[in-house]
Amino acid sequence: xxxxxxxxxxLMEGIGQKARAASRLLSLAxxxxxxxxxxxxxxxxxxxxxxxxxxxALDMAGARAKGLSRALLDRLLLDEKRIEAMAKGLxxxxxxxxxxxxxxxxxxxPNGLRIERVRVPLGVIGIIYESRPNVTADAGGLCLKSGNxxxxxxxxxxxxxxxxxxxxxxxxxxxxxxxxECLQMIPVTDRAAVxxxxxxxxxxxxxxxxxxxxxIERVIADSRIPLFLHLEGLCHTYxxxxxxxxMARKIVLNAKMRRTGICGATETLLVDRAxxxxxxxxxxxxxxxxxxxxxxxxxVVRVDSRVVPATDADWTTEYLDAIISARLVDxxxxxxxxxxxxxxxxxxxxxxxxxxxxxxxxxxxxxAIVLHNASTQFADGGEFGMGAEIxxxxxxxxxxxxxxxxxxxxxxxxxxxxGQVRPG
Numbered sequence: 001x002x003x004x005x006x007x008x009x010x011l012m013e014g015i016g017q018k019a020r021a022a023s024r025l026l027s028l029a030x031x032x033x034x035x036x037x038x039x040x041x042x043x044x045x046x047x048x049x050x051x052x053x054x055x056x057a058l059d060m061a062g063a064r065a066k067g068l069s070r071a072l073l074d075r076l077l078l079d080e081k082r083i084e085a086m087a088k089g090l091x092x093x094x095x096x097x098x099x100x101x102x103x104x105x106x107x108x109x110p111n112g113l114r115i116e117r118v119r120v121p122l123g124v125i126g127i128i129y130e131s132r133p134n135v136t137a138d139a140g141g142l143c144l145k146s147g148n149x150x151x152x153x154x155x156x157x158x159x160x161x162x163x164x165x166x167x168x169x170x171x172x173x174x175x176x177x178x179x180x181e182c183l184q185m186i187p188v189t190d191r192a193a194v195x196x197x198x199x200x201x202x203x204x205x206x207x208x209x210x211x212x213x214x215x216i217e218r219v220i221a222d223s224r225i226p227l228f229l230h231l232e233g234l235c236h237t238y239x240x241x242x243x244x245x246x247m248a249r250k251i252v253l254n255a256k257m258r259r260t261g262i263c264g265a266t267e268t269l270l271v272d273r274a275x276x277x278x279x280x281x282x283x284x285x286x287x288x289x290x291x292x293x294x295x296x297x298x299x300v301v302r303v304d305s306r307v308v309p310a311t312d313a314d315w316t317t318e319y320l321d322a323i324i325s326a327r328l329v330d331x332x333x334x335x336x337x338x339x340x341x342x343x344x345x346x347x348x349x350x351x352x353x354x355x356x357x358x359x360x361x362x363x364x365x366x367x368a369i370v371l372h373n374a375s376t377q378f379a380d381g382g383e384f385g386m387g388a389e390i391x392x393x394x395x396x397x398x399x400x401x402x403x404x405x406x407x408x409x410x411x412x413x414x415x416x417x418x419g420q421v422r423p424g
Contacts, residue, residue, distance in 0.1 A: 005192060012196040015151055016203030018181040019124045023149040026182050027121045031098040033176055034145050038094040041172025042087040045137065048168055049083045055160035056133065063157045071261035071320040075131040076158055086137040086165070093141045093387035099406045100147045114416045119409040121147035123205035126197050127390065128153045128219065130211035133161035138381075138388040139208070140169045140183045145387075146408040149182045151204065153197060155211070156189035163187070198223040208403070210391045213318075228399050228407075230391035232318040233263030234344040235376045238335040238361070239283065240352035241274030247373065248279060248351045253286050255349065255375040260292075261320045263392060264347050264379030268315060269326040270335045273299075276328055287324060297327040315342045332357045336364045343367060345394045347379035368394050368401040 026034075045052070056078040063076055099119045106116040125148050129135045136152060143150035154162035163185060170180040186193050198207065201224050208228045209219040216231055237255045239248045255266035269287075271280050276299065284303045287294055294300065295310040307326075314325040315338075329335045332350070339348050349371040350361040358372040369379050369392070379402075381389025386404030393399040399407035 008188070008190060008192045009196055011188065012186070012193060012200065015184055015186065016124075016200045018179075019149045019151050019184060020203045022179040022181040023121075023124050025179060026144070026149055027100070027123075027147045029147065029178060031100075033178060034098070034147070035094040037144060037172045037176040037178055038090045038141055039172075040175045041137075041141070041169045042090040042094075044168040044171045045083060045087045045090070045165065048164070049080065052083055052161065052164045052168075053078060053080075055164040058160045059133070059158050066157070068157065069321065072131050072157070074259070074261040076133065076161070078133060078161060082134060086134050089138055089382060089388045090141045092382070093145050093405070096145065096387050096405060098145065099409050104411060111420050112418055113420055116414045117411050118414055119406070120412050122408055122410055123148060124203055125150045125390075125408070126153070126200070126204045126207045126225065127151070128194060128197070128207065128209045128211065128215065130155040130215060131158055132210075133158040133165060135210060136162045136165040136185070137169065139390045140166070142388055142390050142403075142405060142408060144169075144173075144182060146405045148408055149184075151184050151186065151197065153186045153194060159189055194218075195222060198225060201225055208391050227395075228391060228393045228403055229395040230263075231344045231346065231394040233265065233346040233379070233392070234268070234316065234318055234342065235264060235266050235346055235379070236268045236270055236335075236339045236343055236348045237266045237376060238270040238329070238332070238339070238348070238350045239272060239275070239279055240332060240335075240350055240354060240357055241272035242354035242357065243272075243275065243279065243351040244353055245275075245279055245282065249282055249286055251349070251351050251373070251375050252283050253290060255377055256287060256292055256324050257290050257322065258375070258377045260322050262377070263318075264377050265320070266349070266376045267317065267319055267324060268342070269324055270329050270338060271326070272332075272335070273328045273330050280328070284326060287326075291322055293323045295323065295325045299328045300326045318344075332360055336361060340364075340366050346392060347371070347376045349374060349376050368392060 102119045104117045108114050127139045166185040173180045207225045210230045281303050288306050294307045295314045296307045301307045345367045347369040348367045362370045381402035381404045389402040
């Protein structure tokens, strides 16, 4: 039986009150206390791996019964390796410098006032995400280290897995003497809870949505709280006429096929017409032979009978699956224009040995992450040395790209005087 609207409102109000109260304590917690909580949580995740896997098995069975796509099933799946990665991620976050209290800059005015700009937590962060239960550990750990309390709302398909992971995080807090309410998970799958969350301006300072287009569009339309937008990953790899073929083959195959269900997976391959005679066929055949469906323009269709003709929709589709669109372009300028017109400002890569073209691409592609001679699958906070990420922000205000510890803080000014008064 679904809870009534009044029950949902009361539940969310209680969660918000607890988060705000815990925020005051966590914002003042020492780095040592926060690190201890993270390490304790990591150890608990390892000890309870069997419990987490059992919870995940329930989620996987339900997801298969609902007919979820192969990509979503891959996002949902946990195994020993992914559980160990969650625990290691928490330890990596604990090892990072604490941004809270760091003096960004300081100066003294002619009147003797000494001014500091210092980093402080954002406060309470609401996180809405789909499918991937490991986000529970990544987001929870980053919020904890940066002094922010968090209210997490995972997808209904991952409720058992995410709850088991949250239990481990809260156990780490309890063992350290910090309030378990520093990290809370909404315990119901009713969509009405998200609607209430998006209006809780009294308790929540920022919302971070991670999911598909429909989720993001709903959050943008309904939220009364500032957002760190994580839009879909319409990522491109452009193989330039001056690209080394063997390097291009390795990068393109990895960028698409390493993990097809993540937001950093390449969805469109662009190939310079200047190297089509030598590069196009090997690149396309590598993908096809690896089990990837290729949807191409007329030039790409002619390369292999297995290529499917692309439609207009293919150039703006995030497949999150073993499917890629591919086309020829006339050089780096057309590649840049195509990416800026069709992409989602997430992650895009150029493969070339021409330094000038690479710099032009890096400067002019309007995306949060741009790469030269590297796979788009590096779009990840852990790969950036940030320990983990709470998402890839594609907006331009406050945070952009992987949202790590520093991006989860703001700043305030501390001013020290010796009796100064402002003259009239």
